Amino acid sequence: MLQKHTLAIADVRVPSKRMKTLDEAKLQKIAESIIEIGQTTPIQVRVDGDGYVLIEGLHRLEALRALGSTEVEAFFVRARLH
Template identity: 65%
Template sequence: MLQKNVFPIEKIRVPVKRMKTLDPAKVEEIAESILEEGQITPIRLREDGDRFVLIEGLHRLEALKALGEESVDGYLVHARLH
């Protein structure tokens, strides 16, 4: 079961491929929603040494950055061994 934690935004790396899908209008819309209701849906991350890589939640992360936030609620996803 995934457990929600708080992660420092500065330690999150967004893959270049993922950044290409960024829609500024969507970021603005989500930022407005966060101001009114707070962050409702956590992002998903995976560990990469002492940092984290974004898996899901680019627009939420960018909206929080735009609002000047330093942390984000998220789930740490562990890779399964086959």
């Protein structure tokens, strides 16, 4: 079972290719949900040197950032081998 960790948002790097998929309307909807009930689903990251790379949860991460949060709940996952 995955264990939740609390990370500094500033330590999470979003690949530029992934950032291009950001949908502003979806971000706003998630931000409203976070205001009402908090972050219910952790993002997924992989460890990369001194920081982390986002694997899943771009809109949750950006909604928290837009709300002024400095921390995010996350699961650590391993990179897939192809």
